[in-house]
Amino acid sequence: MKFAIAGATGAVGDEFLAILANRGIDAGQLRLLASARSAGKKIAYRGTELTVAEMTAESFDGIDVAFFSAGGGRSREYAPHAVKSGAVVIDNSSAYRMDPDVPLVVPEVNPDDVFTHKGIIANPNCSTIIMLMAVAPIYRAFGVERIVCSTYQASSGAGRQAMLELEQQSRDLLDGNPITANVLPHQAAFNIFNHNSGIDESGYNEEERKMVNESRKILHDNGLRISATCVRVPVPRAHSESINLTLANAATPDEVRAVLDAAPGVRVVDDRENNYFPMPIDASGKDEMLVGRIRQDMSQPDGRGIELFISGDQLRKGAALNAVQIADVLAKSPIGTS
């Protein structure tokens, strides 16, 4: 199989390369693509060097799977060319996610949807993937009527430049120097702010809308009630979420814990005695979603309320890893290990 990575020089591109290298994908199976600005850049890969090529309509000849992570505009422009060339596109942008002809897939949740594709499969928003990794197993076991979620999102969700800006601002503030905010709209270091996506007339921002609409599509449940508040915190990597669930059928924390213990890709980190729960530093660079603070919501007297706190690497499971796992489903066996 031959793979293209469109957007190979970004933060998610890094993760694609790390995951594919780890799976033993040969350098000869890879084509790295980016904008003209990054073309010619060399990237080390498994003891050799790959040269980034400029993405054009012809870039996808001979490619089986094209991973796109270069923004919605580039996906809209080049994904159709990739499909025409015979590739299956797995798109990390939001361009096609809500397109009824495009499946939106978290492989642990709705793998079968992969096979309804017409050339393009969409990778959900990072906050959505991370939430559903914990919520979908509970949804299947007990039913979920309502989700109230507040996020603690890392800078790197806004890309590599945002991660560097957090670092630079932190240095400047510690040194007593003025800061500049070029990538993110507000001071990121030692501050928090509501997510930097557009607000509609309802008062929700686009990130929050994505969590609602994408979750409903992935779970095939348009009646699922969700409200989200998306907030950026000065963490370089890995998103966390505080999740309040109203179940359809009452369940105890132990029953929920058992379901999460058995869920693929999830690790329960819920050590009350040592006050040890999911933290972004523990989730960073890891494939597993961390879930903890599993407790009965004391504000719901009927036993249908469950509180959770989760952390997951939004560049891995929230982006590149999920896309590679979609390719695994397509290939009907883990790519690179056959």
Next chain:
Amino acid sequence: MKFAIAGATGAVGDEFLAILANRGIDAGQLRLLASARSAGKKIAYRGTELTVAEMTAESFDGIDVAFFSAGGGRSREYAPHAVKSGAVVIDNSSAYRMDPDVPLVVPEVNPDDVFTHKGIIANPNCSTIIMLMAVAPIYRAFGVERIVCSTYQASSGAGRQAMLELEQQSRDLLDGNPITANVLPHQAAFNIFNHNSGIDESGYNEEERKMVNESRKILHDNGLRISATCVRVPVPRAHSESINLTLANAATPDEVRAVLDAAPGVRVVDDRENNYFPMPIDASGKDEMLVGRIRQDMSQPDGRGIELFISGDQLRKGAALNAVQIADVLAKSPIGTS
């Protein structure tokens, strides 16, 4: 009037001094107290210098109001001596908050409770005060049945040493050096973690329990349903909270905004067009509570759901300012301005 500050050398002690200086309280009206370790320390105050004395049973002779912010153990030990000396104690620790003989007061919410005191008045937990400043006006206008709150709490909530530890860890990580965590149990810099207070068998931590129990006491509503998730974020100062309300009677965001616009001590910061909402850097050092992201909860079809996001300085309104305002109520006019 003569005032004692018990715990004058701590982070909250600083704020007491700043607020009292700003109100024109004379150095001669102040007695600064601390543990033996800090006794003899000089503190600049309105062009002069005050010397910190060791707190003893005799420290409160001639004092009218004693502000305590030296931890629960010291309050339990010395507050009775202060009362015996004729002082009214306004205690910032958790020692007496749930004592049925001690009023627990946010002056904007339940000022009349001040006058039921028997020598001690308790200042609520910072996260509780900050939440109620926004929620109580809504509670009075429309009724509130249920609150789901996730916090984004600053390091300084754990004291001055925690604030310094955040700074030191940030420097160490940026310089590529190993970090040490002596004050807080986990890495504070570039990380978030669930609140460092003890977890009971229900899975809630003590900070979350305080928010529930104290809110019920202040609002005189033992049936109020509340669930909180308390999380520390790498912010030096000012707590933020994401609040989901279920109202008793439906209200539109505009109706809620009008109520908050009229609420004392609250400033609505809700600029959707410019994506400008409450941030800890804007709340730090300020007396006002910032409230924004006011929107109809899309997961509540009956119009009874309201979402809010708030930031407030937990050392000011969350601690010292609230205590001084309790003294204002006691004195029936703002102290230092008569």
